[in-house]
Amino acid sequence: xxTLRYQNKVSFALQNLSELYDSAPTIPLDEDEEWxxxxxxxxxxxxxxxxxxxxxDLVPVVLKDYYLKKGFNLILxxxxxxxxxxxxxxxxxxxxxxYTLLNEFQKNGQYVKLVGNxxxxxxFEADTSGELLFSAVKLSYDGDIIFIFHGHQASNLFEKxxxxxxxxxxxxxxxxxxxxxxxxxxxxxxxxxxxxVYQFSAQRKIVSIIGHTHRPLFESMSKIDTxxxxxxxxxxxxxxxxxxxxQMLEEEIKKLKIELNDLYQKGKKLGLKSSLYxxxxxIPCIFNSGCAIGxxxxxxxEIRKGNIYxxxxxxxxxxxxxxxxxxxxxxxxxxNTDYYRMVLNRDHLDYIFTRINLLA
Numbered sequence: 001x002x003t004l005r006y007q008n009k010v011s012f013a014l015q016n017l018s019e020l021y022d023s024a025p026t027i028p029l030d031e032d033e034e035w036x037x038x039x040x041x042x043x044x045x046x047x048x049x050x051x052x053x054x055x056x057d058l059v060p061v062v063l064k065d066y067y068l069k070k071g072f073n074l075i076l077x078x079x080x081x082x083x084x085x086x087x088x089x090x091x092x093x094x095x096x097x098x099y100t101l102l103n104e105f106q107k108n109g110q111y112v113k114l115v116g117n118x119x120x121x122x123x124f125e126a127d128t129s130g131e132l133l134f135s136a137v138k139l140s141y142d143g144d145i146i147f148i149f150h151g152h153q154a155s156n157l158f159e160k161x162x163x164x165x166x167x168x169x170x171x172x173x174x175x176x177x178x179x180x181x182x183x184x185x186x187x188x189x190x191x192x193x194x195x196x197v198y199q200f201s202a203q204r205k206i207v208s209i210i211g212h213t214h215r216p217l218f219e220s221m222s223k224i225d226t227x228x229x230x231x232x233x234x235x236x237x238x239x240x241x242x243x244x245x246x247q248m249l250e251e252e253i254k255k256l257k258i259e260l261n262d263l264y265q266k267g268k269k270l271g272l273k274s275s276l277y278x279x280x281x282x283i284p285c286i287f288n289s290g291c292a293i294g295x296x297x298x299x300x301x302e303i304r305k306g307n308i309y310x311x312x313x314x315x316x317x318x319x320x321x322x323x324x325x326x327x328x329x330x331x332x333x334x335x336n337t338d339y340y341r342m343v344l345n346r347d348h349l350d351y352i353f354t355r356i357n358l359l360a
Contacts, residue, residue, distance in 0.1 A: 013154045013196040014203075020153050021204070024136035027112075029146070034304040035139070036067050037148060039077035039211025040291035042118065045086050046094040051293040052082075058339055059292055060098050062313050063105075066334055066341065072302075074105045075137070077211045077289060078116025078150030088125050112137055116150035116212060139303075144206070144353045146303075151212030151288075154196040190215060194286060201285035202360045207352065209301055214291040216299045218310040218345040219284035219352065227260045283360045284352050299344075309346045315339055 029035075041059070044050025052059075067074060081091050092099055105111035113131050115122050122133055136149035190213040198220060201208040231253060238249045287308070290299030297314030314331075316338050331340040 010196060010199070014200050016153055017197070017200045020136050020149060021138070021147055021200075021206075024138045024147065024149070025134065026138045026140050026145075029139040029141040029303070031142075031306045033073060034071060035073045035075060035302065037075045037077055037209055037289045037301040037303075038292060038298070039116070039150065039289045040079045040214055040293065041076075042079055042082040042291075042293055043086075043091045043095055043098075044082050045090045049085065050082075050094075054295065055292050055298050056095070056098075058298060058313060058315055060101055061337055061339060062298070062334070062341075063101055065337070068101070068104055071110070072304075073110040073112070074102075075112045075114065075148060076102075077114050077148055077209070078152070079118040079211060080113070080116075081119040081122065083119050083121045088122070088127060092127070106131065114148065114150055117152035141349055141353075144349075144357075145204075146207045146209060147201070147204075148209045151193055151197065151210035154193045154200070154210075155212075194288075198283070198286045202283045202356075205285075205356050205360050207285055207287065207349075207356070209287045209289065211289055211291065213288060214293070215288055216290035216310055216344070217286055217288035219347060220282055220286045224260065227256055231256050231260065281359050283356055284347075285356055285360065303349070306350065307346055307348050308352065310344045312342045312344050313339060314342070 042051040044052060046053060046056075050056075063074070066072075081088060083091075102111065111131075112134065114134050114136060122131075135153070136147065139146040139148065193210075193213055194215075194217070197208050197210055234249050234253050234256070238246060238253070241249055287301055287310070289301040290310075292298045296318050297312055299310065299312050302309040302311055316333075331342040333340050
């Protein structure tokens with residue numbers, strides 16, 4: 001049975017999310033519009049402790065040659081700048097061309113910037129290049145709501161002590177060279193944030209899209225949950241398949257099993273869990289765009305033509321993992337580059353909201 005202290009923490013978080021939701025501006029979502037949501041870039045000064053550095057070539061090319069070129073609206077969902085370790089002046093000096101590119105989205109009216117806990121001080125900065133900054137935004141889709149916010153608002157720790165943590169990062173962690181430490185690397189905090197967002201979203205019968213934990217989520221499913229679902233789906237297809245189709249399914253199941261076992265081994269070291277929500281029916285109400293500081297690539301959420309996608313961008317020179325013959329993975333090269341876009345998961349928003357409205 002949950003303790004009174006835990007119940008009070010949950011109550012505080014849900015109240016905070018409720019106030020955030022009610023104050024967030026609403027943008028109508030046209031089915032013909034295309035949106036991309038990215039978070040957690042953690043832009044630094046280009047030095048060894050700059051977590052964005054490893055993907056600093058990939059992100060601008062993807063933004064310019066794919067999303068801007070195709071007319072996507074861009075939502076940056078918090079922790080874009082790492083202001084707890086670096087000054088905005090040094091960050092902008094290092095990534096001048098990237099900010100110029102973001103201005104192109106802004107000029108076209110295709111740009112929304114939300115603030116997270118690591119860039120919260122943007123609200124107090126004079127030099128924000130005319131950006132309109134928000135804590136959250138809602139997309140209205142045929143009467144249903146997609147609620148987009150960074151995610152730290154569900155954490156009592158960050159809501160109460162963010163200024164103190166900023167002092168700790170800038171004046172203690174930074175001088176001795178420790179890299180980015182956040183909720184992303186603490187499984188208990190990560191799951192606590194996701195559980196609270198899940199509970200709030202299910203109660204409101206909405207879709208919430210967060211960042212903060214750096215952990216991509218699709219339809220409330222972690223990567224482990226997704227792999228288990230795909231193995232089960234392939235096993236169901238296998239008895240009715242014949243010839244080449246059966247052979248492909250057999251190979252896919254083997255590879256998925258290896259990937260799942262690898263995740264479980266990593267999970268034991270990190271204390272990670274699989275399913276989060278202790279519920280009989282999983283409600284597809286929480287999504288997470290992941291981050292741009294992964295070792296091998298960048299994840300993002302796309303919304304287009306009534307569908308929602310979890311996508312992965314990577315450099316073929318760094319990651320050849322997804323070039324196996326998985327039926328569900330189809331990496332597509334961005335023309336004249338070494339970069340590939342791969343859809344990890346997709347579904348139709350009508351189907352998602354039907355499940356939420358009938359099952360939540």
